[in-house]
Amino acid sequence: MARRTYGSGVDPLELLITNDVLRAMDLLGVFVMGVAAGALASRLNFDAVGFAIIGIAAGLGGGIVRDLILDYGVPAAFSGPWYLACALGGAAFSFTISTDGPWWRRLVTVLDIAAMGLWAATGTAKSLGYGLDVLPAILLGVASAVGGGVIRDVLVGRIPAVFGGGPLYATGALVTAVLTWLVVALGLPSPAGAHRRRRRLAAGRCRGLAAVDPAGPQRMAGDDVRRAAEEPGAPHPQG
Numbered sequence: 001m002a003r004r005t006y007g008s009g010v011d012p013l014e015l016l017i018t019n020d021v022l023r024a025m026d027l028l029g030v031f032v033m034g035v036a037a038g039a040l041a042s043r044l045n046f047d048a049v050g051f052a053i054i055g056i057a058a059g060l061g062g063g064i065v066r067d068l069i070l071d072y073g074v075p076a077a078f079s080g081p082w083y084l085a086c087a088l089g090g091a092a093f094s095f096t097i098s099t100d101g102p103w104w105r106r107l108v109t110v111l112d113i114a115a116m117g118l119w120a121a122t123g124t125a126k127s128l129g130y131g132l133d134v135l136p137a138i139l140l141g142v143a144s145a146v147g148g149g150v151i152r153d154v155l156v157g158r159i160p161a162v163f164g165g166g167p168l169y170a171t172g173a174l175v176t177a178v179l180t181w182l183v184v185a186l187g188l189p190s191p192a193g194a195h196r197r198r199r200r201l202a203a204g205r206c207r208g209l210a211a212v213d214p215a216g217p218q219r220m221a222g223d224d225v226r227r228a229a230e231e232p233g234a235p236h237p238q239g
Contacts (some may be wrong), residue, residue, distance in 0.1 A: 026122065027086045029115025030059040034090020036108050037152050042094055044156060053090025054152055062147030066123050066140055070130050096205065113172060120145035120173035124180040132206050134181055141177035 037058035041051045060077040067075035077083040098104075123144025127137035146162045146169055153160040162170040 022118070022122065026120055027082055029082055029111075030086040031090040031093075032108060032111040032115050033059040033148055034087045034092075035110055036090075036095050038094025039092040039100060039104070039108065040152070040156065041091070042098070042100065048095060051091040051095045054155060055094075056087045057155055058148045058152040059087030060084070060121070060148065061151035062119060062144045064151075065147045065174055066126065070127065070132075072130070102169060106210060113169065114130075116149075116169055116173050117176045118238040119181040120176040124177040125184060128181065128184055134185075138174070138181060140175040140222040141180065142170060142173045145173035145176075164178055 026229050034055035037054045040056045044050075046054065058085055060075075063077050063083075064075045067073075067077075120141045122141075124137050124141030127140040127145075129133075132140065146160075149169065150160040150162060
């Protein structure tokens with residue numbers, strides 16, 4: 001599926017996905033969903049296999065559905081060991097430590113909502129980047145966020161929590177998905193994307209100089225060093 005840019009050349013995949021901080025938060029969200037699923041498995045007296053299956057379904061189900069619909073190839077959840085490890089780690093945490101107390105439940109609920117917001121944003125951005133129109137991209141972003149919870153609830157035979165009776169998971173995911181589309185449509189730059197664009201421009205400038213004058217890039221680097229040395233407070237070479 002062809003990738004698409006919006007606004008002033010904004011690539012949605014660069015806007016939200018290729019960012020180490022967001023990737024770490026994504027993995028934390030998978031872990032939290034594993035913890036929440038493990039807490040449910042504990043209340044239902046599941047064994048270790050049940051904990052593992054319910055943790056993987058809750059933590060990775062939405063992203064797998066998204067990547068299969070996008071024809072992404074191997075889903076991101078299976079592209080390396082980290083996502084599976086975080087989902088299993090969250091379930092194992094609930095298997096070994098009781099997370100049924102009121103304090104734990106409030107903490108997991110807050111982190112769960114934050115993870116769903118992040119997944120709605122990245123799912124929408126990824127869908128836009130792979131060529132989906134606005135409404136399908138927003139729908140798939142919401143499905144990325146709540147899909148794992150729906151699969152978890154269906155596996156244990158209960159009405160999915162996104163249908164009501166608890167925190168407004170689906171509503172929050174929908175709002176986040178719409179805001180993500182607005183950010184992409186307006187062409188607002190991301191710090192990571194702007195840094196990469198500056199590097200590409202600098203590399204293109206060096207290649208252009210090299211084509212005209214093979215010694216050009218070396219002279220440009222030397223000029224940068226001299227300008228840095230002439231700045232006030234710059235250290236001077238010893239000797």
